[in-house]
Amino acid sequence: MSRFLSAKYADLIPYVPGEQPRDTQYVKLNTNESPFPPSPKVQLAVEREAKRLNLYCDPECTELKAAAAKLYGVRPEQVLPVNGSDEILYFSFLAFGDEGRLFAFPDISYGFYPVYAAFCRIPKREIPLSPDLSVDYRDYLDLDATILLANPNAPTGTCLPVAQIERIVCANPNRLVMIDEAYIDFGGESCVPLIERYGNLLVFQTFSKSRSLAGARLGFGIGSEALIRDLNTVKYSMNPYNVNRMTQAAGVAAIEDDAYYRANARMIIQTREQTARRLRDLGFTVLPSKANFLFAGSDRIGGEAFYRELKARGVLVRHFTKERIQDFCRITIGTNEQMEILLTHTEAILNGKGC
Numbered sequence: 001m002s003r004f005l006s007a008k009y010a011d012l013i014p015y016v017p018g019e020q021p022r023d024t025q026y027v028k029l030n031t032n033e034s035p036f037p038p039s040p041k042v043q044l045a046v047e048r049e050a051k052r053l054n055l056y057c058d059p060e061c062t063e064l065k066a067a068a069a070k071l072y073g074v075r076p077e078q079v080l081p082v083n084g085s086d087e088i089l090y091f092s093f094l095a096f097g098d099e100g101r102l103f104a105f106p107d108i109s110y111g112f113y114p115v116y117a118a119f120c121r122i123p124k125r126e127i128p129l130s131p132d133l134s135v136d137y138r139d140y141l142d143l144d145a146t147i148l149l150a151n152p153n154a155p156t157g158t159c160l161p162v163a164q165i166e167r168i169v170c171a172n173p174n175r176l177v178m179i180d181e182a183y184i185d186f187g188g189e190s191c192v193p194l195i196e197r198y199g200n201l202l203v204f205q206t207f208s209k210s211r212s213l214a215g216a217r218l219g220f221g222i223g224s225e226a227l228i229r230d231l232n233t234v235k236y237s238m239n240p241y242n243v244n245r246m247t248q249a250a251g252v253a254a255i256e257d258d259a260y261y262r263a264n265a266r267m268i269i270q271t272r273e274q275t276a277r278r279l280r281d282l283g284f285t286v287l288p289s290k291a292n293f294l295f296a297g298s299d300r301i302g303g304e305a306f307y308r309e310l311k312a313r314g315v316l317v318r319h320f321t322k323e324r325i326q327d328f329c330r331i332t333i334g335t336n337e338q339m340e341i342l343l344t345h346t347e348a349i350l351n352g353k354g355c
């Protein structure tokens with residue numbers, strides 16, 4: 001660090017994104033992207049919009065907001081488009097946290113939560129997952145804290161039913177409950193319909209995973225008009241043009257081609273279930289997943305060794321060094337062909353064969 005770095009950041013440990021190799025030699029199953037390209041209509045819309053890059057984009061994202069509101073069954077005033085759902089997380093920590101108002105989230109969840117807490121200087125309380133690595137909703141009924149849950153959770157993939165989320169929201173009428181639904185399109189049930197009834201519920205979604213737009217950076221906050229207004233106060237104090245022109249166009253076109261993404265999500269779900277069965281047949285423990293990834297570990301090989309052996313064979317998965325989950329790897333669901341490659345190498349690794 002330079003001698004000019006603010007003292008308040010001296011101890012900050014930034015988030016470490018999954019590897020993004022510049023070459024394409026890897027079967028990339030490490031950052032939960034979609035293996036499918038964006039719909040051709042999205043590509044066309046982006047090309048068209050590129051001709052207008054000399055002009056600032058619409059800070060209100062009027063067209064995109066209207067399309068998203070229709071998709072989610074809410075009013076445009078209940079939606080905030082953002083530069084990836086990481087941004088809505090950041091806005092939320094800024095808007096709704098302070099030193100006296102701590103954030104509670106599971107000890108094993110999205111790695112960005114503790115980073116934002118530290119960055120925004122908001123105290124955190126990490127609630128341990130159950131021994132089976134699932135979230136127990138009963139742990140969130142009596143907390144004096146803002147609650148933040150990924151549902152499905154990451155990197156585990158387990159999902160709570162809407163009724164249990166509703167219990168949490170009801171039990172905390174004077175506390176904000178934030179539900180990060182990054183993976184909700186892969187078989188979970190969204191709690192967006194609850195926002196009409198509960199002013200203390202804020203839902204995040206992203207187009208990075210199920211809608212093949214990770215590189216475009218597009219996410220949404222969905223909540224009461226009052227919550228969205230608060231978030232807009234932060235946005236307009238920071239970066240009014242947070243969703244660029246091409247991404248707004250891509251988002252509108254993606255929503256118009258909803259059937260394309262639903263079909264892709266169905267394929268991912270099918271491939272996920274097949275892959276889970278095959279890994280279990282090989283002796284792996286595989287958590288039940290409603291996401292586009294599997295969290296799997298085996299007694300026959302450590303998580304880190306499995307990650308390394310796969311990488312040596314050209315397959316990238318994600319390993320986390322946290323003690324409770326170090327025996328596992330998170331494997332993104334790709335195409336059937338990609339999963340065949342993963343399984344073939346996995347078998348070879350378990351049988352002790354060389355590359």
Ligand SMILES: *Cc1c(COP(=O)(O)O)cnc(C)c1O
Binds near residue numbers: 083084086150180214
């Ligand atoms: C991927 C992910 C995000 C971030 O998504 P972006 O929209 O790409 O910023 C947020 N939350 C969880 C749980 C994720 O896995």
